[in-house]
Amino acid sequence: MYLLYLDESGNENDPNDRYFVLAGVALFERQTFFLTRDIEAIQEKHFPNHQPIPFHASEIRSGRKMWRQVEPEKRAQVLDDLSSAIMLSPARGRILFAAAVEKTRDLYGENAVARATEEVCKRFDLLLQRRFQRDDDRQRGLIIFSQGRFDARAKIWVKDFHRRGTQWGAINNLADIPYFAPMHESRLLQAADLVSHATWLLYERRDPRLFHTLLPAFDAADGNIHGLVHVRATEAVCDCPACIGPRGPSPWLGGGPTES
Numbered sequence: 391m392y393l394l395y396l397d398e399s400g401n402e403n404d405p406n407d408r409y410f411v412l413a414g415v416a417l418f419e420r421q422t423f424f425l426t427r428d429i430e431a432i433q434e435k436h437f438p439n440h441q442p443i444p445f446h447a448s449e450i451r452s453g454r455k456m457w458r459q460v461e462p463e464k465r466a467q468v469l470d471d472l473s474s475a476i477m478l479s480p481a482r483g484r485i486l487f488a489a490a491v492e493k494t495r496d497l498y499g500e501n502a503v504a505r506a507t508e509e510v511c512k513r514f515d516l517l518l519q520r521r522f523q524r525d526d527d528r529q530r531g532l533i534i535f536s537q538g539r540f541d542a543r544a545k546i547w548v549k550d551f552h553r554r555g556t557q558w559g560a561i562n563n564l565a566d567i568p569y570f571a572p573m574h575e576s577r578l579l580q581a582a583d584l585v586s587h588a589t590w591l592l593y594e595r596r597d598p599r600l601f602h603t604l605l606p607a608f609d610a611a612d613g614n615i616h617g618l619v620h621v622r623a624t625e626a627v628c629d630c631p632a633c634i635g636p637r638g639p640s641p642w643l644g645g646g647p648t649e650s
């Protein structure tokens with residue numbers, strides 16, 4: 391079984407944000423314990439003997455809430471340590487997914503959420519299908535969403551999941567409807583939050599600092615990154631890491647270690 395932990399970034403209704411992002415990390419069932427333990431160790435390293443601190447990437451990066459009292463170097467180190475923990479989890483059982491939806495007059499709000507969810511579910515399903523066809527490794531998938539500000543609406547939406555999934559042709563390998571859990575209770579949803587925030591920063595702000603470390607972990611096969619999709623508002627040529635394909639590396643990652 392693979393568990394796909396998902397979180398969102400950007401506001402699907404706020405016209406000031408151009409992007410809505412849904413992203414996260416799929417983990418083979420036996421790896422969930424170890425990544426949870428490694429993220430717990432980050433808290434113990436930086437805040438020993440402290441009550442549990444939920445790692446919320448945007449709060450850490452911009453120094454909000456409890457992070458206001460934490461010096462910027464330490465905040466940057468916590469984010470680096472979170473990325474490292476994700477990347478050190480064995481690659482075969484740790485795969486990243488993200489959909490960056492560029493909002494338009496027609497694609498915003500609920501439609502943007504549905505489109506991002508469709509993209510990520512389809513891509514997760516394709517990974518499971520590929521594992522079965524190429525490696526004879528038959529695994530089911532389960533999706534766990536972070537309970538967020540859209541929780542009530544999302545739960546209604548999930549009731550419809552099987553019908554939608556059948557329309558997408560994409561839920562063959564999923565074990566059940568998605569589940570919801572509070573982010574502060576799950577270190578793995580906090581890992582998903584980091585992936586989501588890093589992807590949002592890349593697309594909304596063209597800031598690759600958090601993203602470039604994570605890029606090699608996105609689902610890829612045959613020279614294409616299948617785990618990352620840019621749903622574009624226009625037909626204009628795009629050289630982001632998702633659209634550039636085998637022509638890469640993307641100039642959007644400029645200066646990051648992937649180009650060094």
Ligand SMILES: [Zn+2]
Pocket residue numbers: 620622628629630631632633634
């Ligand atoms: Zn693009």
